[in-house]
Amino acid sequence: MQRNPQLNEHGELQHLLSIEGLPREILLKILDTAESFAGVTERDIKKVPLLRGKSVFNLFFEGSTRTRTTFEIAAKRLSADVINLNVAVSSTYKGESLLDTVANLSAMQADIFVVRHGSSGAPFLVARHVKPHEHVINAGDGRHAHPTQGLLDLYTIRHYKKDFGALTVAIVGDVLHSRVARSLIHGLTTFGVPEVRVIGPQTLIPAGAAALGVRVCHSMREGLKGADVVVMLRLQNERMSGALLPSAQEFNKHYGMTAEKLALAKADAIVMHPGPMNRGVEIDSAVADGPHSVILPQVTFGIAVRMAVMSMVVGGA
C-alpha cells in the first residue's frame, strides 16, 4: 500500500495537502493545538519562539490577500522568517517551471513552502520533490482542496457548536468550483457530522457530489430547513466559463442568503463565508453583518489554525 504522502513513517503530519485522507486523530490534534494558540493571540505579545530561525516561503501562483496574510501573520507569531513571493508576476512569467522555482527556493534554505496554485495537485507535486526537512502546506490548489480553510471552518463550527455529533450543515452556492467546499465536506464526514447538505443550481453542483456523503438540494427551502450551520460560498466568476448561470441577479434571487431565507434554518444557526464576499450576490449585507454571522471570527481563528499546522509539520507531531 502506498504511504499517505502527508504523513511521515511514524504517522505524523509531514505536509498538509488535503483534509481527505487524514485520520480523525490528526485533524483533532490540529484543532486542539489551534485552541492553545488562540490563547497566544489574545496576549500583549502575540508571539512564541517555536519556529525561530525557520524560513517560511509563501509561494502564491494565484492571487490572495486573506490567506496569504493570515499565513504570514501565523508564521510571524511563531517567530519564523517569512518571505512572500508573488510568483504570478515573476519567474513563471519568464518561463521557469514550478519545480525549478521550488528548487531555487530550497537552495535559499527553506523550511516550509506555503503553496497556492491554479492547478489541482500542484502542491502534491512540490511535496514529492522537496527535501526531507522541508514541508509543504497547500493554500489552495485549483478546484481541488483548501485544507487550512476547511480546518478553520471546522474550528469555527466546533467553537460555536461544541460537538460535531448532531449537526446539520448546509453548504450553499457554487460548490462546483469550490475547493473550500470539498475540503470542508471531507472534514465534516471525517468527524461524523450526520447531515451535510449542498445547495445550489444543478450547473454548480459537481456530478457525483452524493458520493462524498452529502445530500444534494436544489432549493433553499429544502436545504436550509433545520440547519445549525450555513456555509455560503463565493460565486467564482473568474473560474466560470460557459453559461453556467443566467446572471448574478438570478442566482441571488434563488440562492443568495437573505434574512428571510436564513429564518428557515435553526434560530441559533451560524453563517460562515470563506471570503471574499460578493455582497448582494451570494449574501446580503443584512446577513453578512447580522447576529448570525461568524465571518470575521473565522478570519481570526484562521491564524491560530495556521499556527497549529505549521508547528505540527515542522515538529513532526
Next chain:
Amino acid sequence: MASLPDVEQLCERLARELAARVGPTTAMIGIHTGGAWVAGRLHAALGLKEPLGLLDIAFYRDDYAKQGLAKDPKRSKIPFAVEGKDLLLVDDVLHTGRTVRAAINELFDYGRPASIALVVLAERDGRQLPICAQHAGAKIKVPAGMRLRLKRDDQGGLRLEFVHAA
C-alpha cells in the same frame, strides 16, 4: 528505596513558609500539569487575591526541534496583569531547570513582573541551567535510571513516586 515524603504535608509546610512573603502584589502561577496541582493547593491555603494563573510551556520548549509538540498542549491562562506583580512560580519537581527557563520566557511575553520566585514541591540533582528554587518542599535523592514524578489519583490525591526514566 527510601520512602517519599507526604505531598499534603509538604504543601502545608510550603504554604506556611510562603505566607511570610505574601503582599498586595503577590500572584501565583502553576506550570502544567503537576505544578498546577501543587499551585492549586498553595493558592487555596494562602488565600491570594488574584486568581491562579496556569502556564503551558509547550510553545517555549528548547527541545521542540527534537521532540515536536507535546502530545496535548494546554492553553496558558493568566487571568491577571503580570506587569508589576511579585510572582510565585510553582512546579512539582525541579530537575534540569529547562522547564523553568521556558516558563520565565513565556511570562515575560505577558508583561514585566516585579519579581519571580520559584516554588517547587521537590528538588533533585541534575541541574543543566543556573536555576535554583527559593522555596523547596523537600530535597530528594533520585536513584540512577529513575525519575521523580508527581501523580494524581482519581480522588485528586497527590503523591510523589519514582518511575523508570524513559
